[in-house]
Amino acid sequence: MNLTYTKQQQAFRLEVRQWLADNLPEQKLASYDTREGFEQHRVWEGKLFDARLSMVMWPEELGGRGCDLIEWLIFEEEYYAADAPMRVNQNGQLLLGSTLIEFGTDEQKKQFLPPMAASQHMWAQAWSEPNAGSDMAAITSKAIREGDHYVINGQKTWSTRASFADWCFGLFRSDPTSSRHHGLSYLMVPLDAEGVTIRPIKALNGKDAFAEIFFDNVKVPVVNRVGDEGVGWRVAMATAGFERGLLLRSPARFQQTARKLVELYKANQQTADNDPSIRNQVSEYWSAAEAYALSAYNTVGRLNQGDKIGAESSINKIFWSELDLKMHETAMRILGSRAELLDNDAQEAYWLDGFLFAQAGPIYAGSNEIQRNIIAERMLGLPRA
Amino acid sequence: MDFTFTEDELAFREAISRFLMTEAAPEALREIWETDTGRSPELRNKIAEQGLTALSIPEEDGGLGLGDVAWSLMTQELGYYGIPDSLADTAYLAAGVLTARPQTDNLERNQQIKQWLTAIGEGSIRVAVGHPVNPLVADAAVADLLILLDGDDVHAVTRKDIDVVLRPSIDSSRRLAKVSWQPSRDSLLASGEVGKAIQQQILNRGALSAAGQLLGLAQRMLDLSIDYVAQRKQFGRVIGSFQAVKHHLADVASKIEMAKPVLYRAAKEFDDESVDSSVYISQAKIFCAEAAHLAAKNGIQVHGAMGYTWEVDLQMFMKRTWVLESTWGDVSFHKARVNEFVFDANNKIGPGQTFGRT
Numbered sequence: 001m002n003l004t005y006t007k008q009q010q011a012f013r014l015e016v017r018q019w020l021a022d023n024l025p026e027q028k029l030a031s032y033d034t035r036e037g038f039e040q041h042r043v044w045e046g047k048l049f050d051a052r053l054s055m056v057m058w059p060e061e062l063g064g065r066g067c068d069l070i071e072w073l074i075f076e077e078e079y080y081a082a083d084a085p086m087r088v089n090q091n092g093q094l095l096l097g098s099t100l101i102e103f104g105t106d107e108q109k110k111q112f113l114p115p116m117a118a119s120q121h122m123w124a125q126a127w128s129e130p131n132a133g134s135d136m137a138a139i140t141s142k143a144i145r146e147g148d149h150y151v152i153n154g155q156k157t158w159s160t161r162a163s164f165a166d167w168c169f170g171l172f173r174s175d176p177t178s179s180r181h182h183g184l185s186y187l188m189v190p191l192d193a194e195g196v197t198i199r200p201i202k203a204l205n206g207k208d209a210f211a212e213i214f215f216d217n218v219k220v221p222v223v224n225r226v227g228d229e230g231v232g233w234r235v236a237m238a239t240a241g242f243e244r245g246l247l248l249r250s251p252a253r254f255q256q257t258a259r260k261l262v263e264l265y266k267a268n269q270q271t272a273d274n275d276p277s278i279r280n281q282v283s284e285y286w287s288a289a290e291a292y293a294l295s296a297y298n299t300v301g302r303l304n305q306g307d308k309i310g311a312e313s314s315i316n317k318i319f320w321s322e323l324d325l326k327m328h329e330t331a332m333r334i335l336g337s338r339a340e341l342l343d344n345d346a347q348e349a350y351w352l353d354g355f356l357f358a359q360a361g362p363i364y365a366g367s368n369e370i371q372r373n374i375i376a377e378r379m380l381g382l383p384r385a
Numbered sequence: 386m387d388f389t390f391t392e393d394e395l396a397f398r399e400a401i402s403r404f405l406m407t408e409a410a411p412e413a414l415r416e417i418w419e420t421d422t423g424r425s426p427e428l429r430n431k432i433a434e435q436g437l438t439a440l441s442i443p444e445e446d447g448g449l450g451l452g453d454v455a456w457s458l459m460t461q462e463l464g465y466y467g468i469p470d471s472l473a474d475t476a477y478l479a480a481g482v483l484t485a486r487p488q489t490d491n492l493e494r495n496q497q498i499k500q501w502l503t504a505i506g507e508g509s510i511r512v513a514v515g516h517p518v519n520p521l522v523a524d525a526a527v528a529d530l531l532i533l534l535d536g537d538d539v540h541a542v543t544r545k546d547i548d549v550v551l552r553p554s555i556d557s558s559r560r561l562a563k564v565s566w567q568p569s570r571d572s573l574l575a576s577g578e579v580g581k582a583i584q585q586q587i588l589n590r591g592a593l594s595a596a597g598q599l600l601g602l603a604q605r606m607l608d609l610s611i612d613y614v615a616q617r618k619q620f621g622r623v624i625g626s627f628q629a630v631k632h633h634l635a636d637v638a639s640k641i642e643m644a645k646p647v648l649y650r651a652a653k654e655f656d657d658e659s660v661d662s663s664v665y666i667s668q669a670k671i672f673c674a675e676a677a678h679l680a681a682k683n684g685i686q687v688h689g690a691m692g693y694t695w696e697v698d699l700q701m702f703m704k705r706t707w708v709l710e711s712t713w714g715d716v717s718f719h720k721a722r723v724n725e726f727v728f729d730a731n732n733k734i735g736p737g738q739t740f741g742r743t
Contacts, residue, residue, distance in 0.1 A: 001390060001454055003741070004386065004740070005386050005740075009386065077736035077737040080736045081736040081737055255738075255739075256735055258734075262727055262734065265728075279724065279728075283720065283723050284720070286734065287647075287671065290668065291643050291646065291672060292643070293736075294650050294739065295642070295646050297386070297388040297646070298388045298389065300388075301388045301389035315638070315642050318639060319643060371635075372636070373628065373631060373635075375635035377631070379635075380635070380638055381611070381615075382625040382634070383615070383623060
């Protein structure tokens with residue numbers, strides 16, 4: 001056990017810190033749940049890519065800089081500490097990107113990863129269907145092979161930012177006689193293809209944060225399939241692991257929220273202390289964010305020794321989603337009657353936005369009930385119902 | 386940066402675990418509970434033969450010279466098997482205090498301390514450690530030597546120079562006592578700033594030791610609960626297949642997993658004498674206490690009425706959990722220490738500040 005950073009790691013931290021200080025946008029970007037904000041974020045992501053700071057862990061030939069996991073944690077710490085814009089292409093970069101690196105062909109990596117890192121291609125997920133949410137193996141959207149193409153018919157829903165994205169990736173039933181998690185294929189589909197219709201779904205903030213995607217005889221080349229035909233479930237489970245695991249919700253994000261919560265409390269201490277329990281809550285959540293960071297460093301250490309992430313990704317998912325919710329609930333209580341301000345330029349908006357977003361945490365990426373079942377069955381060995 | 390254990394450290398833990406599994410089985414513990422002293426010389430001898438009493442003793446004094454990181458694994462095993470012995474107090478706390486005390490020109494005293502350390506290493510003496518955060522001293526009546534505090538001073542007092550009044554605990558493995566004694570020049574080990582620093586160190590080491598034991602207890606109660614719900618049937622099914630039962634235990638498992646690295650950081654930073662190690666230790670005590678508390682609460686829930694009986698083993702670990710939660714600083718005490726740090730404007734907190742300043 002050695003809890004000090006190497007000289008090289010320190011140097012990388014300073015380089016990232018300096019680059020962010022020199023290049024952060026002067027104006028706060030608009031919400032990426034609007035077309036205008038989405039495009040502003042695309043420009044920012046392009047700038048990150050040019051500095052090879054978009055996907056630091058990807059190999060250099062794919063637009064990254066070959067960082068290891070510790071350096072990735074360092075990058076994230078600096079990125080969040082600098083209050084840099086939220087990453088708009090996480091579904092692509094972190095979920096599909098990680099999946100392609102593990103399961104994609106060389107051609108697919110070359111074709112899809114660099115434009116994804118540069119956010120020239122923005123990606124949406126196409127997992128859930130109206131009758132297949134937590135029970136994802138119940139999906140019915142079909143992709144029937146015809147020569148060198150698949151023909152897709154069906155409907156996907158809850159696709160984050162699909163209203164603005166360029167591509168989607170998801171699971172489709174390629175064997176029409178199959179059931180449950182058999183006979184599924186994992187496909188990448190351009191959202192401007194003929195037969196694709198997108199219907200935005202307004203989220204709690206009134207913005208087009210989600211969308212339904214309808215596929216009506218959409219033709220997709222077979223080379224857009226990730227992994228073999230019919231084994232899409234296995235590939236999708238790897239993607240889900242990335243979603244719950246370390247990459248999507250790096251600890252720095254929660255450490256930064258916790259730090260801001262401490263500041264918010266200090267700035268409003270007099271009113272906050274009307275309820276003396278608030279002080280303890282703030283401190284408790286700061287410790288919890290630290291615990292999550294420690295757990296990430298610990299996991300990274302074990303991954304570097306060749307271990308795989310298992311059911312602990314479910315523990316992480318429950319932990320960060322519940323912590324995020326609790327931190328924002330406390331912030332709303334500290335702000336009191338100012339908390340309702342829906343004014344993007346106001347300081348309060350940071351907390352309201354976060355509060356709204358945090359409501360979804362225990363639902364998406366596999367509901368927390370499902371995660372608890374996974375822990376009980378796969379980690380503790382309890383029998384399935 | 387490598388936040389993992391070496392293979393040697395893990396093998397060491399494994400060896401301790403195998404040893405305690407045979408020597409400290411629940412039936413043996415119940416027998417030891419029934420004795421007057423609540424302590425078994427046979428068990429103590431076996432522990433000493435394994436070299437466990439000599440872990441903290443410096444190598445030049447015949448010990449293994451292991452640090453706090455190794456102890457963070459060791460104390461978990463002590464908790465997991467609920468051993469009825471003052472091993473951690475003697476071999477970790479007291480040995481640490483005696484080693485930390487600076488050498489003086491009092492040659493006779495230096496010689497005596499060396500002898501005590503050797504005796505601790507051999508397993509021939511027990512040492513009890515008092516501190517104002519604990520109103521009663523554990524094992525005072527069976528200890529040969531007591532480390533006791535008076536103002537800023539630290540004293541080492543032999544058993545014959547103290548009066549004890551035994552006070553029973555809900556945890557039958559505990560042997561608590563109210564201690565009366567008179568500080569003297571002969572018993573003085575350290576005073577002033579040095580004394581204060583050693584007292585702080587005793588508190589931190591005690592809290593770290595309790596935290597590790599609590600985490601081990603949490604794991605034991607989880608394991609017992611898993612075994613129970615996997616065989617107990619209701620409505621024609623094992624109750625472990627019910628989602629509500631699963632979620633109770635999944636929550637315990639999550640608490641344990643999240644507490645582990647908090648404990649390990651505290652141990653490592655304490656070993657490295659990081660400036661912020663007191664805060665890390667308080668966090669560890671809080672996280673481990675909360676994990677064990679939930680393991681006890683959910684353990685009794687999934688055991689149903691059986692969990693309320695003397696018969697099932699759960700009670701042995703549950704009661705120890707309840708008492709260790711408030712030993713060496715209860716959760717409120719440690720929250721106050723964390724709060725002081727978090728709300729101090731001079732402390733850097735947030736991303737990139739996870740590890741300590743040395």
